[in-house]
Amino acid sequence: xxxxxxxxxxxxxxxxxALPLQAAAAEGGSIASKVEQLGEMTYLTFTDMRAVHRxxxxxxxxxxxNTSASNEQLFYxxxxxxxxxxxxxxxxxxxxxxxxGKQSKVLNVTSPTLKAVDFRIEVQSPSNSTSGHQHxxxxxxxxxxx
Amino acid sequence: xxxxxxxxxxxxxxxMLAASLAACQTTSSPLVDGxxxxxxxxxxxxxxxxxxxxxxxxxxxxxxxxxxxxxHPLVREIIRKRQLVxxxxxxxxxxxxxxxxxxxxxxxxxxxxxxxxxxxAGDEMQNQxxxxxxxxxxxxxxxAKTAKIGNMQGAKYRIDGSVSSIKKRNANVKxxxxxxxxxxxxxxxxxxxxxxxxxxxxxxRR
Amino acid sequence: xxxxxxxRLSPVLVALAATILLAGCAGNxxxxxxxxxxxxxxxxxxxxxxxxxxxxxSNNASIFSSSSDAPKDQDGEPTEQTQLDSVLGKDIxxxxxKGELLKLKNxxxxxxxxxLVADEIVRVWEDEYRTNPTKVIxxxxxxxxxxxxxxYDGQDYEKVFLSTKLALDHILLGRFDLARIEMKxxxxxxxxxxxxRDREYDKIKEEGDKQGVATTAEELGDQGYPxxxxxxxxxxxxxxxxxxxxxxxxxxxxxxxxxEYSLAAxxxxxxxxxxxxxxxxxAKVNRVGQQKPGRNEADVLFVVESGFAPEWKSITVAAPxxxxxxxxxTPISFPIVYSSAEVAVPRTLTVGKKTLPVETLVDVxxxxxxxxxxxxxxxxxxxxxxxVIKSTVQYQARKxxxxxxxxxxxxxxxxxxxxxERAWRTLPAKLSVARAIxxxxxxxxxxxTGNGIWHGTITVNDRMTIVPIRVLGxxxxxxxxxxxxxxxxxxxxxxxxxxxxxxPARKKKPVKPANAKPQQxx
Numbered sequence: 001x002x003x004x005x006x007x008x009x010x011x012x013x014x015x016x017x018a019l020p021l022q023a024a025a026a027e028g029g030s031i032a033s034k035v036e037q038l039g040e041m042t043y044l045t046f047t048d049m050r051a052v053h054r055x056x057x058x059x060x061x062x063x064x065x066n067t068s069a070s071n072e073q074l075f076y077x078x079x080x081x082x083x084x085x086x087x088x089x090x091x092x093x094x095x096x097x098x099x100x101g102k103q104s105k106v107l108n109v110t111s112p113t114l115k116a117v118d119f120r121i122e123v124q125s126p127s128n129s130t131s132g133h134q135h136x137x138x139x140x141x142x143x144x145x146x
Numbered sequence: 147x148x149x150x151x152x153x154x155x156x157x158x159x160x161x162m163l164a165a166s167l168a169a170c171q172t173t174s175s176p177l178v179d180g181x182x183x184x185x186x187x188x189x190x191x192x193x194x195x196x197x198x199x200x201x202x203x204x205x206x207x208x209x210x211x212x213x214x215x216x217x218h219p220l221v222r223e224i225i226r227k228r229q230l231v232x233x234x235x236x237x238x239x240x241x242x243x244x245x246x247x248x249x250x251x252x253x254x255x256x257x258x259x260x261x262x263x264x265x266x267a268g269d270e271m272q273n274q275x276x277x278x279x280x281x282x283x284x285x286x287x288x289x290a291k292t293a294k295i296g297n298m299q300g301a302k303y304r305i306d307g308s309v310s311s312i313k314k315r316n317a318n319v320k321x322x323x324x325x326x327x328x329x330x331x332x333x334x335x336x337x338x339x340x341x342x343x344x345x346x347x348x349x350x351r352r
Numbered sequence: 353x354x355x356x357x358x359x360r361l362s363p364v365l366v367a368l369a370a371t372i373l374l375a376g377c378a379g380n381x382x383x384x385x386x387x388x389x390x391x392x393x394x395x396x397x398x399x400x401x402x403x404x405x406x407x408x409x410s411n412n413a414s415i416f417s418s419s420s421d422a423p424k425d426q427d428g429e430p431t432e433q434t435q436l437d438s439v440l441g442k443d444i445x446x447x448x449x450k451g452e453l454l455k456l457k458n459x460x461x462x463x464x465x466x467x468l469v470a471d472e473i474v475r476v477w478e479d480e481y482r483t484n485p486t487k488v489i490x491x492x493x494x495x496x497x498x499x500x501x502x503x504y505d506g507q508d509y510e511k512v513f514l515s516t517k518l519a520l521d522h523i524l525l526g527r528f529d530l531a532r533i534e535m536k537x538x539x540x541x542x543x544x545x546x547x548x549r550d551r552e553y554d555k556i557k558e559e560g561d562k563q564g565v566a567t568t569a570e571e572l573g574d575q576g577y578p579x580x581x582x583x584x585x586x587x588x589x590x591x592x593x594x595x596x597x598x599x600x601x602x603x604x605x606x607x608x609x610x611x612e613y614s615l616a617a618x619x620x621x622x623x624x625x626x627x628x629x630x631x632x633x634x635a636k637v638n639r640v641g642q643q644k645p646g647r648n649e650a651d652v653l654f655v656v657e658s659g660f661a662p663e664w665k666s667i668t669v670a671a672p673x674x675x676x677x678x679x680x681x682t683p684i685s686f687p688i689v690y691s692s693a694e695v696a697v698p699r700t701l702t703v704g705k706k707t708l709p710v711e712t713l714v715d716v717x718x719x720x721x722x723x724x725x726x727x728x729x730x731x732x733x734x735x736x737x738x739x740v741i742k743s744t745v746q747y748q749a750r751k752x753x754x755x756x757x758x759x760x761x762x763x764x765x766x767x768x769x770x771x772x773e774r775a776w777r778t779l780p781a782k783l784s785v786a787r788a789i790x791x792x793x794x795x796x797x798x799x800x801t802g803n804g805i806w807h808g809t810i811t812v813n814d815r816m817t818i819v820p821i822r823v824l825g826x827x828x829x830x831x832x833x834x835x836x837x838x839x840x841x842x843x844x845x846x847x848x849x850x851x852x853x854x855x856p857a858r859k860k861k862p863v864k865p866a867n868a869k870p871q872q873x874x
Contacts, residue, residue: 057216075192089259093190093205110213113260238614241621243539243603246614269611309614352550 036120039128043068047104051119058111060119069101075124078109080116088115094124197322197348199244199309207326207344208252214342215253215330216260221340224303225261231330232267232301237308240324246309249326253305265301274298303339304331320350385445386663389777392449393660396456396778399827405453412446444473444506445774448514452778455521456822456829464521470506470514477505478541481548488548489555508545508594509719510776515541516599520655523606523818524831532610535603538596545594552730560733564674567736569728572686575669581690582725586718590626593723597626597633597713598655598783604636605653605787609816613640623713632711632787645789645815652790652810652817654708657780659695659824661716664688664724666771671732673739684735686728687771689720695781696802696823703810704795706788714783720775780822790817801826 031046048063058080066072077092089112099105111119179185193200215221224231233254236246247268254264266274281292307328314321323345330340388411395404447470454463481488506514515538522531560566573579604619620636627633645651667688670681701708724731790812797819798807803826810819810830820831 055217055219055222077190091190093202093209094188094192095206096192096194096202110217112209112212112216112256114216235613238617241618241625243536243615243618245612247612 034120036122037128038122038124039130041123041125042127042129043072044074044099044123044125053117056114058116058119060107060109060111060121062107062109062121063104064099064107065104066099066101071101072099073097073126074099074105076107077122078111079120079122080111080113081118081120082115083117085118089113194348197320197350198242199240199324203324203346204248204252206346207249208256210344211249211253211326211328211342212256212260215257215340218330218340220330221257221262228263229303230299230301231257231262231264232304232333233264234304234306235268236306236328239308240311242311244309246307249309250305250307253328265299300333302333304333305329306331318352320352322348324348385774386665386777389449392453393777396453397825397827401453401457401829405450405457408446408449408453412442444470444504445776447473448506448510448776449778451517452776455517455820455831458832460521460524464518464525467514467518467521471518474506474511474514474541478544481544485548485551489551504772504774507720507775508549508723509596509716510779511545512538512542512594512596512599513716513776513779516596516602519599519602519606520818520820523816524820528606528610531606535599535606538599538603542595542599546592549592549726556730556733559737563737563740565733565736565740567671567673567732569732572669572671572728572732575671575681577667577669577686578688578690581688582721582728584691584718584721586715587722587725590715590718590722593719593721593726595626597623597630598785600626601633601713601785602653604633604640605651606816608636608640609651611641616640627713630711630713631709632785633713643789648792649789650792650812650815650817652703652788652812652819654701654703654710654786654819654821656698656701656710656784656786656821656823657782658697658784658822659692659781660777661775661779661781662689662692662720663777664720664771664773664775665690666773671736673736675740682739684739685771686731686735687724687773689717689724691721692717692781696800696825697782697784698799698801698823701786701797701799703788703797704790706790708786708788710784710786710799712782712784715781716779716783717781797830801828 031049034049035046043066045065045067046062047065049061051058051060053059060078064074074097075094076097077094079087079092080089082088092112097105097107189201190205191202193202223229231254233250236250238244238246258264278293278295278298281287282289282295305328307326309324309326311325312323324347325343325345327343328341329338331338392404392407392411395401395407447466451463451466451470454460454466477488505511515534519531519534519538522528522534569577569579600619600623602619604616604623607613607616607619617638617640620633620640624630624633624637643651664687666685668683668685671684671686672679673682673684674680675682697712698710701710792812794809794811796807796809798805800806801823806828808828808830811832822829822831
């Protein structure tokens with residue numbers, strides 16, 4: 001798991017052909033800095049993430065890998081930020097995504113507004129685990145669906 | 147250290163406190179419920195109550211369509227030239243009582259946040275006409291300052307589309323496939339400048 | 353009591369009170385509903401609505417107060433709580449029938465109020481099922497109660513029809529906003545019933561397996577139960593016993609005229625799924641909004657209802673009941689719906705110079721039989737399981753005495769029970785429609801009642817005009833077309849009404865009295 005994240009981070013740094021993100025990107029441009037997990041993902045890992053600012057829009061491509069053999073349910077949404085880290089778009093709806101066992105899933109997203117220069121991706125999976133007081137809001141018991 | 151951190155948390159997140167710190171006394175919430183069992187939920191949560199078209203489908207569809215539209219160079223031009231767009235009623239080809247205005251309205255709102263201007267149509271048109279008539283024909287208004295008749299602007303482009311579905315079911319599974327198709331049409335020429343579709347599959351097990 | 357009576361003045365309060373009062377009322381489950389209704393129906397057939405109404409009222413004189421023979425305490429309050437099936441001492445059937453009778457009198461407000469009370473009773477059932485489905489399904493297994501004394505919530509097709517008729521009343525009263533809500537409710541109700549029946553079926557099957565009951569409808573048929581009555585082409589053609597093609601067609605019509613095509617389209621589409629052969633519906637599917645009435649025209653919908661819904665009767669057959677591990681043929685009563693006499697549906701309406709084809713969209717007669725056909729396995733299992741349980745209880749109690757005969761005697765109490773005969777009888781046997789775009793103003797109308805040609809006049813006022821017609825024997829009840837107040841429509845719908853239109857003639861309908869005798873033509 002840890003290893004996976006490392007590899008993933010590398011692929012972003014080296015293979016991150018286009019990552020002209022300002023400000024926030026400077027904190028390392030690692031995948032971890034862009035991802036907000038609700039609890040810890042047990043089976044799903046980020047293997048690649050790239051972002052480019054083109055035609056005034058921020059285009060993001062995220063690759064997730066399901067390490068388990070069975071299907072995993074993923075809930076995700078993006079938060080679009082300006083250079084100062086302020087949110088420039090309304091709260092996005094949570095989106096469900098099924099990832100088959102051992103599948104790599106590519107999420108391709110374009111910002112819904114011309115103002116976005118940075119982003120965060122919020123992810124949750126029903127099989128997330130939580131290890132103590134990580135973040136006050138994190139809890140695998142409350143998936144964003146009903 | 148830890149103590150300080152938790153104090154900050156307490157100040158910032160009084161609601162979360164109740165859940166996380168069992169040892170402390172809980173505070174009362176600004177809430178009157180009378181044991182009704184009613185609570186506010188997350189409007190953005192994924193809704194899977196039935197296989198019918200629901201809030202998540204509308205939200206996901208309009209989001210995808212807005213993103214797709216914005217990527218089209220023509221839309222950038224529409225914004226720059228301040229051209230007008232109108233939404234024609236989206237056709238409902240399913241057997242579900244689903245008001246398709248929910249989709250087109252949301253898309254218009256999201257486009258407008260990006261600077262696209264649109265004009266009213268359909269039901270709302272009547273209110274517009276009524277108001278113009280009231281200002282100009284009722285004799286109640288100062289004619290120097292009223293909105294004049296004959297100045298309404300027609301749109302250059304219109305958004306149009308349809309929602310279709312295929313339903314299958316057997317004893318154990320009900321499966322519904324939805325396809326929502328949208329198009330941007332130049333009104334004068336009838337040319338479809340942009341089109342995209344969103345597919346949704348919903349499955350229910352008994 | 354006095355306080356409750358005065359509440360009757362306000363329909364809203366009655367509806368509210370209904371939910372509260374449900375807990376305290378007593379019904380009389382052993383009345384013979386079918387016999388009671390005969391008098392009411394006969395009076396309707398001869399055109400005496402008022403007499404029919406007073407007949408209904410006298411049959412339903414309050415069993416809630418003094419006339420009830422339930423045990424009471426010194427304050428006159430009943431000491432026993434019986435099955436909850438009534439509001440202010442009247443059960444849902446009273447409100448079903450009353451609403452229908454008032455509608456025939458063209459008292460749409462009164463009809464709506466009566467039906468709203470009935471609807472409240474159905475809503476109680478719906479809410480129970482929504483909030484606690486397992487409990488409601490569980491009651492299916494409450495076998496010690498006969499079907500006849502179970503609370504009558506209305507048959508499935510009656511529940512759906514009630515909602516449809518309420519929507520129609522709202523339209524006739526010009527309350528388009530309420531009609532819209534009611535239509536949504538109709539379709540939610542259809543879905544709820546569907547889900548309930550699915551789960552009920554599973555539950556009954558499970559219970560039947562547990563008690564070793566495997567009596568089938570065919571076995572019952574061998575014993576003389578008239579299964580043929582429940583099997584005919586018109587019964588098999590239906591998808592189920594509750595979905596109402598007219599309800600969907602009506603919403604197609606309504607939303608087409610309010611300009612909401614995305615809601616009108618599924619209306620027609622669903623109606624066609626239920627009535628695939630209807631030309632009237634076919635003409636509308638995928639063509640919503642293509643035929644609009646002009647400025648001085650109206651899209652007129654004629655709703656022709658004929659005859660009465662069929663009666664539910666009780667029939668006793670010897671069903672094999674497993675008692676003490678032996679199958680004993682025991683006489684038990686089951687309900688049966690006999691196909692009623694052929695009712696007259698005019699084949700065409702002559703309106704002005706046009707001849708309009710009339711198409712039957714709802715065959716209540718077939719729906720009732722279809723419903724019974726679908727539910728018969730459940731009814732059989734439920735009744736037989738009840739017989740088994742009762743016999744087992746007695747068997748255990750008398751085991752030492754060793755008298756098997758008494759066990760059989762115990763079953764006799766079940767054998768003497770009658771099946772449930774309750775049903776909404778003033779519902780039409782058939783509901784048909786005709787539709788045309790007509791000029792506004794007075795239009796003569798005539799059609800064959802099956803008993804001579806009947807002539808009348810209708811007034812077409814609004815873009816959306818619905819003309820209710822009831823044909824009963826030779827009698828014709830012509831409703832007054834909904835003359836909705838234009839301002840109200842605009843408020844309700846955001847209005848797609850043309851801005852300037854001639855002030856509608858606010859005359860009272862100049863038609864003949866509703867119960868005019870048909871003029872014979874040779």
